[in-house]
Amino acid sequence: MISMRFKNTYFLSVFLLFFCLNSCVAKNQVRNFNPESKVIAQPLEIVVGANNTAAYLPLLAGKNVALVTNQTSVIFKKNGSVHLVDSLLSQGITIKKVFSPEHGFRGDVDAGEKVADGIDIKTGLPIVSLYGKNKKPTQEQLQGIELMVFDIQDVGVRFYTYISTLHYVMEACAENGIPLIVLDRPNPNAHYIDGPTLKMEHSTFLGMHPVPLVYGMTIGEYAQMINGEHWLKDKVTCNLTVISLKNYTHQSEYHLPIKPSPNLPNDKAINLYPSMGFFEGTNINAGRGTENQFQQYGAPFFPKSDFTYTPQPNPGAKNPKHLGKLCYGVNLENTKRMSSVTIEWLLDAYAKTPNTESFFGPSFTAHAGNTELEIQIKNGMSATEIYSSWQPEIATFKKIRTKYLLYE
Secondary structure, three states, X not given: OHHXXXXXXXXXXXXXXXXXXXXXXXXXXXXXXXXXXXXXXXXXXXXXXXXXXXXXXXXXOOOEXXXXXXXXXXXXXXXXXXXXXXXXXXXXXXEEEEEEOOOOOOOOOOOOOOOOOEEOOOOOOXXXXXXOOOOOOOOOOOOOOOEEXXXXXXXXXXXXXXXXXXXXXXXXXXXXXXXXXXXXXXXXXXXXXXXXXXXXXXXXXXEOOOOEEEOOOOHHHHHHHHHXXXXXXXXXXXXXXXXXXXXXXXXXOOOOOOOOOOOOOOHHHHHHHHHHHHHHHEOOXXXXXXXXXXXXXXXXXXXXXXXXXXXXXXXXXXXXXXXXXXXEEEEOOOOOOOOOOOXXXXXXXXXXXXXXXXXXXXXXXXXXXXXXXXXXXXXXXXXXXXXXXXXXXXXXXXXXXXXXXXXX
C-alpha cells in the first residue's frame, strides 16, 4: 500500500511539473514571439476641472468669491457627487453670491422663461439671475467680489446659451477688474465641427460669435477664444484662468451624468440637438412635451404615418408646440451617433408642410446664424448644395480654433 501511494504521488508530481513547465513555455512563447499580441489599455477616467481642487483652491483662499453655476456644477465622488457650492463652503471658501444662467440654479426652468433672483434654501446664499432683468452681471451685483468662478456643463452648440452667459461674465469681470476661473468640462459634441457660421449682423443671445453651429471646443477653450479674438465689448480682455480636464481629447465619448437642461434628457438628445435645434425656429415640434425631446419631430399637418405623439405639458415645456394635438412624425431614437450636422430632417419637414409660408418663425435666423439657410431651403437647394456652402467659413474657423485648443 505504501509503495503504491509513493508511485502515485511520484507520477502525479512529475505530471504537474511537466504541465507547469509547458504552460510557462507557452506563455513565454505568446508574450515574446507573437507579433499580433496586444494589451488593450483601458481608457483613463476623465477628470473634470472642478475635481482638480488642488489647482484652484489656493487661488480662492481668503477671497470674496462669486460663482456662476447650475445643477451640473458638481465634484464627482466614488459614490455620487457634491455640488461645487457645498464643497467650497466646506473648505472654508467665502462665497458671497451665486449667479445662475438660463434654466436657473436648479436647471428646471423652461427654455426662454425668465429666471428670478432668490435665496438658496440650503446655504442661504443669494442667487442672482443672469436670465431675467439682466444677462450681464452689473457693477452693483459685483460689488465686493474679488474672484469669479464659472462652472457649467456645455454641449458645444452655438445656440445653447451658456456660452453667451460666459461671454457676458467675462466682459463684466474685465470691466470691473475681477479675475475669472473657468472649471473646464468635456464637450459631448466636440468630435466634429459643422453647420452654418454666424454672421455678426445676426448676433443675439442665441449666438454671439462668428463660429459654426458646432464648434468642437470645450467651454474652457472657448473662453480662451473669446479673449484671444477680442470679442468682448471694446475689445477688453478678461484675466482668465482655465482649470483643465485630465485624460480628455476631443474624440472622447463622454456621458453626461446630469441633464444640462430640462429638454436634453440623455446622450441621444444631446447628440441630435445640433441638427434638431433648427426646429426651434419653425412651426415643427421637436419632441418638447414628450419624454423624447430632440429625438423626434412632427406636426398635426404632416401626412399620416405610423409614428404619432401628442405633446403635453411636462417639466421644461409648459406650453410645447401643438399642445394636445396629435402629431404625425419621425422617430430618431435609433439614429447612430452623429458626427455631422444633418439638414435632411429640416428639408423633410419643410416638404411635408402644406403651408410653407408659416414654416419659418421669427427666431429661425437667430438659430441658423444667418438668413442664407432659410433662403436656400425656400429655393429648393439640395442638402449637398447647402453643406457645400458651409465649407469655406468652416475652414476659416478651424484655423482660428487651433490657437486656443488645450486638448488633442
